[in-house]
Amino acid sequence: MSPLANAIVRLRLLWERPSLRRMAQNIGWLLADRLLRLIGGLLVGFWVARYLGPVAFGSYNYALALVLIVGAIATLGLDNIVVRDLVRAPKAAAAIMGSAALLRFGGGLMAIAVAVGAVALLRPGDSTLIALTALMGMASPLQALSTIDLWFQSRVESRDIVVARNAAFLIATLAKVALIIAGAPLIAFGWTFAAEAALGGLAVMIAYGRQNQAIGAWRPSIVRARALLADSWPLIFSGLLVTLYLRIDQVMIGQMVGDAELGVYSVAVRIAEIFPLLPGAIIASAFPAVVAARAVSEELFYDRLRRLYALVAALGYVAALSITLCAPWLIDTLAGPGYAAATPMLVVLIWASLFSGIGLARSTYLNTANLAHLHTITVALGCLVNIGLNWLLIPRVGGMGAAIASLIAYWLAGHGACYVVPELRATGAMITRALLWPKFW
Known part of the structure; x- marks a missing residue:
């Protein structure tokens, strides 16, 4: 039998496994979600960049960066913990979901206060930027409703949630187009950010209801909330x-x-x-299978991790090489000649993304093996290096310095640190093999 025929037979046998077929279908829906957001986000996002110009677009991204940084408080590092617990104890879903949502809502309120306080301290007197940050920060408490997404992830069923989220995304995207046509000011785009979060929350509630589930059935529990925080506290910080x-x-x-x-x-x-x-779509779909594999055998667990690392590395190389070759054309086509200086920055950042993907895949291992505290250590190391290099390089070479700092920090956090922390040396060796020879089949 020829190698091609043998590969086809093996793929057919894999497809006949219900769990793998279900995972593949789930990945397909998640990829459809990512592709729609990618296409819509790129086209409209760069239209917004052209419309606002570098200065106003920079202000928008300054506010967005602050909101996203403190928004990590709202999620409380609960995503994989909640999915894990729902897989292990589906009968406790009401307590798990209710407790996680309540925790996230409280974290979201805290995030708004921190974001607005930070921008007021860093840019005192800039009332437009403060108002923009406050508007965008309104999305943080609404993260409580994204707990529903975790329920769908635990069941490896993403079709309904993808349709729901993208309905909200399309409405918000059309609103941005309308604002550009109307010649709206910068502050108006902050409203679309908050509106998308609100519409997205409503849409996932509808999708949840179609599964004969109801938020009213959730039963927040102090005991369950403490248990969730006990497992997730390292992930909050990380x-x-x-x-x-x-x-x-x-x-x-x-x-x-x-x-x-x-x-x-x-x-x-x-x-x-x-x-x-x-890779985010693939890792989200593979996580329940990795959790289940550990309950079967260590051999199966590590085999699935090896394949996951290799697949993420292979995708990273394809993306990095492709965008490196196309960077000048991409910048000119999407953003225009006013952003030509972004070309070398993009080349460096796309290679940094290879290591961020690897780090995301490694978190699957850490969460499954209850080693989340090690994730905190490696990320802290990468964060400190990134801030230090930014402080040294940005005044000298501007955005290019930040891109170089990101490349070094992402590699250190996702791969290099594995050889510093003894418990991670084995998985570090797996990542090294995946980077040198990304064979995932």
């Missing part, structure tokens, strides 16, 4: 650190160089952020 070292460069550029340079850098970031969407 989630804040992750968002910090993903977004702090934008805040530092805005403070140290100015909003015009931040606007240019943000265009490169927007394109580079496309890559993590694909």
Whole structure:
């Protein structure tokens, strides 16, 4: 039998496994979600960039970066913990969901206060930026409703939630187009950010109801809330650190160089952020299978991890090489000649995305093996290095310095730190093999 025929037979046998077929279908829906958001977000997002210009677009991204940094407080690091508990104890779903949602709502209120306070301290007197941050921060408490998404993830059923979320996304996207046509001011775009979160929450509630589920059946429990926080507290800190070292460069550029340079850098970031969407969909769908594999055998558990690392690495190389070759054309076509300086920044950032994807895949292992505290250590190391390099490089080379800092920090947090922390050396070796030879089949 030829290698091609043998591969076809193996794929057919894999497809006949119900669990794998279900996972593949779920990945398909998640990819459809990512692709729609990718296409709509790129087209309209760069239209917004052209409309606002580098300075105003930089201000928008300054506020967005602050909101996303403190927004990590609202999620409380609960995502994978809730999915894990729902897989292990589906009969306790009412207590798990209710407790997680209540915790997230409280965290969201705290996030708004921190975001507005931070921008008032960093940019005193800039009333437009303060108002913009407050508007965008309104999305944080609404993260409580995204707990419903975790219920769908635990069942590896994403069709309804994808349809619901994208309905809200399309409405918000059309609203941005209308604002551009109407010649609206910068502050109006803050309203669309908050509106999308509100519409998204309503849409997922409808999708949840179609599954004969109801928020009214949730039963928040102090005992369950404490248990969730006991498992997730390292992830609260690490989630804040992750968002910090993903977004702090934008805040530092805005403070140290100015909003015009931040606007240019943000265009490169927007394109580079496309890559993590694909491995993110795969990892979200694979997580329940990895959790289940550990209950079967260590051999199956590590085999699935190996395949996951290799697949994420392979996708990373394809994305990095493709965008490296197309970077000048992409910047000119999407954002226009006013953002030409973003081209070299994009090339560096897309290679950094390879390591951010690897780090995301490694978190699957850490969460399954109850080693979330090690994730905090590696992310803290990457965050400190990123901030230090930004402080040194941004005043000298602007956004390019931030891109170089991100590349080094992402590699260190996702891969290099594995050889510093003894418990991670085995999984670090798996990642090294995946990077050198990403064979996932």
